[in-house]
Amino acid sequence: MLSDQISGCDATVRASEIGAFMAQLVPDRPLGADEGFRWGDPEAEVTGVMVAFMPTVEVIEACAAEGCELLIAHELLQMPYPWHGGALEEHLTWPVNRRRIGLLARHGITLFRAHGTLDTFCVLDRFAQVLGLGEVVAGEGYTRVWQIEPTTVRDLARQVKDRVGMNAIRVSGDLDQTVSRVGLPWGGVGLSLNAGTINSVIEQGADVLIAGESDEYAMRMVRDCRVPLIETGHAVSEEPGLEYFAGYLAEQFPDLRVVFHRSAPAWEVL
Ligand SMILES: [Fe+2]
Ligand SMILES: [Fe+2]
Known part of the structure; x- marks a missing residue:
């Protein structure tokens, strides 16, 4: 719904460098099993990174519109939750997964999930x-x-x-x-x-x-x-932290363009 550019230079960094940075963000806490690269090419060259809550259709489209090659999202890409059983390949035909993954593929976006690390x-x-x-x-x-x-x-x-x-x-x-x-x-x-x-x-x-x-x-x-x-x-409860993290990432990679995207509300009250 709302994208704020945190820093403005265009330079190239590999997604894997940012992945390595994420892995040491919290001392003595390696990435969790539910974190890391989840789609795309970890060796992709990145000039722009979007930080957002969940890799929904709205967020992926905003990421593409901003020209960001890397999306760092806090929440899960696919449904259902993996602990409900069944491999992703059993659920690729679900409309939610087809739409999200199809858009990531179409726009050449690499996805990194940062969950407990950012919490x-x-x-x-x-x-x-x-x-x-x-x-x-x-x-x-x-x-x-x-x-x-x-x-x-x-x-x-x-x-x-x-x-x-x-x-x-x-x-x-x-x-x-x-x-x-x-x-x-x-x-x-x-x-x-x-x-x-x-x-x-x-x-x-x-x-x-x-x-x-x-x-x-x-x-x-x-x-x-x-x-x-x-x-x-x-x-609402997690985005202030994600926005703060986007600012921190921009400080650590001053040549990278970092964009924080606030998600559109998931519901309305009538
Ligand atoms: Fe959460
Ligand atoms: Fe969280």
């Missing part, structure tokens, strides 16, 4: 900054808990809505409950498929959760824990 490097921290959270008082890594001035869920939800710039958000739980310890199941961590991490955050003492995206299973889970959940959005 660890900056995505969760930047979400906490956007929300204006200060001190971490419990937990570590993905299950940290931030202290805030005691407030009602209703007031906190209004602040969250303003800070992330959404027209409407979902809130699950008692709006009049006073809360002061915030857990952040950002991105897709607030989904029931990540119930283990949600549970860990609650066991760290969070009395309210500000999520990326959530679902009814997870909402009914946290209601039974008397821990209200304020939902923002998956991309």
Whole structure:
């Protein structure tokens, strides 16, 4: 929906050099099994890189329009999730996969997925900054808990809505409950498929959760824990970190053109 050019020179770098840079971005944390080159030629010459949330049709078309040969995306290219079983070749006929992969091929775009590396490097921290959270008082890594001035869920939800710039958000739980310890199941961590991490955050003492995206299973889970959940959005909670990373990449490769692309919203409220 919106592409911001972070730096402006045109010079050639091989995609593999950027891949090697990504592999050492977080010290002592090699790329995960779900990260790395996912399509195209890792030895392609690159003058422009786009950083975006998910390699959707909209994003791939924007990448091509910007003339970027490399797309660094945070989320998965294909559906279904690989852990649901079955190889990609069994699902290449799915329209979503045909469209995305067909466009990557047509435009000669190389795709690199940077997932947990970017979550660890900056995505969760930047979400906490956007929300204006200060001190971490419990937990570590993905299950940290931030202290805030005691407030009602209703007031906190209004602040969250303003800070992330959404027209409407979902809130699950008692709006009049006073809360002061915030857990952040950002991105897709607030989904029931990540119930283990949600549970860990609650066991760290969070009395309210500000999520990326959530679902009814997870909402009914946290209601039974008397821990209200304020939902923002998956991309909304991760894109501040991705934009920050694009700026960082531009600093590290000053001759490269780096473009951050903010995804169009995935839904509307009527
Ligand atoms: Fe993430
Ligand atoms: Fe995510």
